[in-house]
Amino acid sequence: MANELPKRTVRVRLPARDVDQPGRLEDAVRQAVSTGPLGAWRVDRRSLDARKRPVMAELTIHYVHEGETLGPLEQAGQNWPRLPEDAPRVAVIGMGPAGLYAALELVTNGIRPVIIERGGPVRERRRDLVRITREHLVDPDSNYCFGEGGAGTYSDGKLYTRSHKRGDIRSALEILVHHGADPSILVDTHPHIGTNKLPAIIERMRATLIEAGAEVHFHERWVDWSTQSGAVRTVVTESVKDGNRREHLVESVIVATGHSARDVFRMLHRRGLTIEAKPFALGVRVEHPQSYVDRIQYHGEQGDWLPPASYKLVCQVGDHGVHSFCMCPGGIIAPCATAPEEVVTNGWSPSKRNNPFANSGIVVTVGEADWERAGFEGPLAAMEFQASVERAAWLAAGQTQRAPAQRLLDFVNRRPSTTLPACSYLPGIVPVNLHDVLPPFIAEALREGFVTFGNRMRGYLHPDAVLVAPESRTSSPVRIPRDGQSLQHPQLPGFYPCGEGAGYAGGILSAALDGQRVAAAAVKKLKGS
Ligand SMILES: Cc1cc2nc3c(=O)[nH]c(=O)nc-3n(C[C@H](O)[C@H](O)[C@H](O)COP(=O)(O)OP(=O)(O)OC[C@H]3O[C@@H](n4cnc5c(N)ncnc54)[C@H](O)[C@@H]3O)c2cc1C
Structure with a gap:
């Protein structure tokens, strides 16, 4: 059996321009295997290693000897049984x-997910x-x-995570490949799917869930819950179409509502569940x-073999960190407001990253002292601070979805x-x-940060570079606490805070991994194991 062979790997390094030249990579692999x-x-x-010219490709090669069989890149057959x-x-x-x-994790373990989603199916969202x-x-x-797929769908689909659990990451990526993502995401150090490809993948995931027997309730907003013997017993939803209420009988609830569901944070606070204001980052x-x-x-090197370049920048300005966030090569700046009377930006790229612009969030860390100085207190303080900047941007740019903007050089000067x-x-x-729109400590930290970045990346302070504000939904401004072992909220058995909105993830892949982890904890409790 191929899978029983010891895994033979070698590392090969050659100029990126040579990788697709006939025979060059083959020669390099032959030389490396002794x-x-x-x-x-x-x-x-x-x-890619672009520290110097020429840009080098670094490849890990899995090989076998003559007469042996190479196992597949993906694990054989993912299977979600009928419940x-x-x-x-x-x-x-x-x-x-x-x-x-x-x-998906619940289905794997014989539990029926009752999925409640306030938005519609992924294609409908486009309108x-x-x-x-x-x-x-x-x-x-x-x-x-x-909407279906969450913030991750009409996003960029960069699949990076700071998590080091390689096995878990691999299996999460394999689920995407199983549902139609390009297998190259299993190979690339910085995998990327692209906004144009994500909807079809999400639709296939939904099909897998429904075939297994999951319930999917679109256009239902979660608005309340009831308890029995102190534990969650039902979740109450409201139709976004006609306002009708429904009660779903369940054993427990996984709350994965993302960083923008302000009504959810308010509901939890109103119902007396402990939540905490959480540091986040805000900028342009x-x-x-x-x-x-x-x-x-790429130090002037050009050619089809080089993908549109990205960058990562970070510096410290006084008490605040300034860093690039969600850099989108060949991308688009997207209007990401979730309510009228606010302006919010973010970025995405198509799979080919072939738009003529490169955009990135450049954000400043915001902590307790900052929102308190701005006059906000309590568990919702960070969220209210965030909302105040988004509203200021809306007012400043004419009360539409047009965004306030300034040339980078003008902002710096x-x-x-x-x-x-x-x-x-x-x-x-x-x-x-933008100095009149952003809180002064943010504007000043950004200004100094840009000067530092301009010194590090010569040409960064370009006359045609433009700032668009605000980039404010970098992570959740609220944490919903959970017990380290059971992953339930300490005050409410059967209530599982999950994903980015609860403050336990930042990005598509880490949110996915947290979803798996929380579902596994819910299964463990239900099965009493
Ligand atoms: C434009 C853009 C680009 C991005 N690019 C990337 C990227 O390239 N790579 C990356 O890793 N991350 C990216 N992100 C961030 C990423 O999308 C999030 O980190 C990730 O989606 C978080 O996953 P989640 O499941 O925790 O929450 P979300 O994806 O936010 O999902 C929450 C879901 O809950 C639903 N919901 C909310 N409230 C209720 C309610 N009351 N009742 C019922 N349903 C409710 C929402 O409709 C939504 O579908 C991007 C985000 C945006 C907006």
């Missing part, structure tokens, strides 16, 4: 990455996204953050022509922009002095 006659081989891991009629029911609130992976851009109308239940999106970023990062360069933000941008 243990016996080379049989089949394939690339198991791939990354029995009497399977216990667990509510999963929110159908983002955390909710989807939690639901509402177009309305944001064209008509400046934000549907509070269907937008870039809400900066956009450069992609060609400038490529030139800087504290002068107004009289004109703005072309920008990918489709609702439009309006010249505004």
Whole structure:
């Protein structure tokens, strides 16, 4: 059996431009393998080293000797069995990455997920996204953050995580491949799916869940719950179409509602469940022509073999960290408000990353002292601080989904922009002095941060670089506490805070992994094991 062979790997390093040249990689692999006659081989891991010119490709090769068989890249056959009629029911609130992976984990363990999602199916969501851009109308239940697939769907689909549990990451990625993602995500050091590919993958995941017997309730907003003997017994939902209420009988509830469900945080607070204000980060999106970023990062080297370049920047300004966030090469700045009367930006890229712009969040850490100084207190203080900046941006740019913007150089030099360069933000941008919109400590930390970044990346302070504000939904401004062992809320048995909204994840992959982990804990409790 191929899988029983010891795993034979070698590392190969060669100029990136040579990788696709006929025979070059094969020659490099032959040279690197010295243990016996080379049989089949394939690339198991791939990354670029762009520290110097020429840009080098670093590849991990999995090979076998002649006469042996190379096992497949993916694990054979994922399987989600049909649930029995009497399977216990667990509510999963929110159908983002955390909710989807939690639901799949429940099915794997014979539990029926009752999925509650305030938005609609993933394709239907598109109409509402177009309305944001064209008509400046934000549907509070269907937008870039809400709806099937969650915030992760019309996002970038970068699948990085700081988690080091390689086995878990691999199996989470394999679930995506099983549902149609390109197997290259199993190989790339910085895997990326792309906004155009994600919806079909999400639809297939939904099909898997429904075939297994999961319930999916679209357009239902979770608004309350009831308890029996002190533990969760039902979840109450309200139809976003006609306001009708429904009660779903369940054994427990996994709350994976994301970082933007402010009504959920308010409900938990109102019902007396402990929640905590949580530090997060806030700033702007900066956009450069992609060609400038490529030139800087690849030291002038150009060619089809090089993907659109990205960057990662971080520095400290006084008490505050300033860092790049969710950099989108070849991307678009997206209008990510979840309610009227606010402006929020974020970024995404299509799978080919072939838009002419590179955008990235550049954000400043916001802590307790900051929101207190701004006059906000209590568990919702960080969220209210965040909302106040989003509203200020909406007011400053004319009370539509147009966003306030300023040329990077003008921002650094504290002068107004009289004109703005072309920008990918489709609702439009309006010249505004961002020092008047952002809280002064954020504007000043950003200004100093940009000067530092300009010294590190020569050319970064480019005359055609533009700032669009605000980038505010970097992570949840609220933490919903949970017990370290059982993963339940300490005050409410059967209530499982999960994913980014609860403060336990930051990004698609980490939210997915947290969904699996929380569902496994819920299964353990139900089965008494
Ligand atoms: C434009 C954009 C680009 C991004 N790019 C990337 C990227 O490239 N890589 C990356 O790792 N991360 C990216 N992110 C962040 C990523 O999308 C989130 O970290 C991730 O989706 C969090 O997953 P989650 O399941 O915890 O929550 P979410 O994805 O936010 O899902 C929460 C779900 O809960 C639903 N919900 C909320 N309230 C209720 C309620 N009361 N009742 C019923 N349902 C409710 C929402 O409709 C939503 O579907 C991006 C985000 C955005 C907005």
